Amino acid sequence: MIFIFRLLSYLPLGCLHRIGVVLGYLAWLGSPTYRKHLKENLWLALGEAGERRVRFAAIANAGKAALELPKIWLRPVEETAARVIKITGWEWVEAARREGKGIIYLTPHLGSFEVIGQYLSTHAPITCLYRPPKKAWLQKMIETGRTRAQFHLATADISGVRILLKALRRGEAVGLLPDQAPKVNEGRWINFFGKPAYTMTLAARLTETGATALMIWAERLPGGTGYHLHLQEPTQPFSGTTEVRAKQISHEIERLIRQCPEQYLWAYNRYKIPRGVEAPPATNQADVGR
Numbered sequence: 001m002i003f004i005f006r007l008l009s010y011l012p013l014g015c016l017h018r019i020g021v022v023l024g025y026l027a028w029l030g031s032p033t034y035r036k037h038l039k040e041n042l043w044l045a046l047g048e049a050g051e052r053r054v055r056f057a058a059i060a061n062a063g064k065a066a067l068e069l070p071k072i073w074l075r076p077v078e079e080t081a082a083r084v085i086k087i088t089g090w091e092w093v094e095a096a097r098r099e100g101k102g103i104i105y106l107t108p109h110l111g112s113f114e115v116i117g118q119y120l121s122t123h124a125p126i127t128c129l130y131r132p133p134k135k136a137w138l139q140k141m142i143e144t145g146r147t148r149a150q151f152h153l154a155t156a157d158i159s160g161v162r163i164l165l166k167a168l169r170r171g172e173a174v175g176l177l178p179d180q181a182p183k184v185n186e187g188r189w190i191n192f193f194g195k196p197a198y199t200m201t202l203a204a205r206l207t208e209t210g211a212t213a214l215m216i217w218a219e220r221l222p223g224g225t226g227y228h229l230h231l232q233e234p235t236q237p238f239s240g241t242t243e244v245r246a247k248q249i250s251h252e253i254e255r256l257i258r259q260c261p262e263q264y265l266w267a268y269n270r271y272k273i274p275r276g277v278e279a280p281p282a283t284n285q286a287d288v289g290r
Contacts, residue, residue, distance in 0.1 A: 001137045008067070009074035013083065014224025016067040024063020038267040045193040045254075046261060057262035064220060065112065065265065072114045073141060077148045080115060081122045084218070089231030096212035097124075102168035104206050104213045105175040108253045109265040112218040112227050117175055119218075119229065121151035127167040129176040129202075131156040156182075161202065168211045175216075178203035178249050181269070184276035188243055190250050196280040197250075197271050204245035207238040215252050220263055232256075 008016060027034055038058065042051040072080050096103050105120065107113050117128045130153055133139055143153070152167075154160035154174075164174045179192070182200040190199040207213045219228040234252050238245045257264045273279050 005070040009070035017064045020063035020067030021060040041266045083226040085226040086228040102211035103173040108179040110217045111263045125150040126173040127152040189280045
């Protein structure tokens with residue numbers, strides 16, 4: 001697999017995206033579970049009309065997301081960063097740096113989230129949280145592709161949390177996917193598009209440090225021409241208890257996804273009940289996370 005990834009990394013991005021569209025549809029046709037999660041999650045967030053409108057673009061973009069990984073991970077970081085051809089909201093980054101604050105970059109599974117850390121690492125050190133995969137070859141790929149001169153990794157455990165906190169104290173940046181389902185005792189039931197989803201509290205706790213929190217996502221542009229990096233301040237500063245902040249972050253994630261629902265990974269099993277976690281009472285689901 002590593003050899004195949006290296007070969008794929010030499011293909012033009014547009015070519016990889018075209019192959020990805022084909023693989024995306026094959027995954028849709030071949031996996032009933034995939035189809036179930038994608039359709040249900042889309043319908044929940046966008047309604048029946050929205051699900052029909054976005055479905056096939058979402059399938060295509062999921063395939064593009066998978067096939068662009070060799071290009072992002074295995075090419076020189078300068079080459080990867082150069083594919084970010086447009087940036088909106090960079091002034092928020094500069095403002096945080098002038099104040100000497102650390103930055104918390106929060107991005108959902110939207111667009112090309114893998115290119116974000118690569119690009120940001122060419123400007124300043126960044127430490128990103130990740131959960132090690134079960135497959136050894138994929139772990140090696142992640143370590144190869146994400147470990148760059150100023151791009152550091154922190155595992156999703158206690159030691160990783162300490163690494164993130166130390167980076168923020170140094171005034172550096174950290175990044176994480178706050179819509180990633182956490183393990184037992186690492187989350188709360190918070191509404192996500194109106195349905196309870198077990199949601200990490202780590203992102204909320206990091207905002208309590210006083211660091212600047214920015215929402216960020218990388219839009220995949222047509223024809224393999226590159227990416228548009230979107231940076232936005234939250235609509236309101238995160239405040240209150242950890243749980244209140246987690247609810248605010250969930251709301252901000254929904255806001256980002258609505259900007260480009262075609263590029264969200266709707267098949268991600270966001271509403272799963274992690275092992276050891278008690279499910280929210282079925283009779284009270286409408287109130288959970290409010």
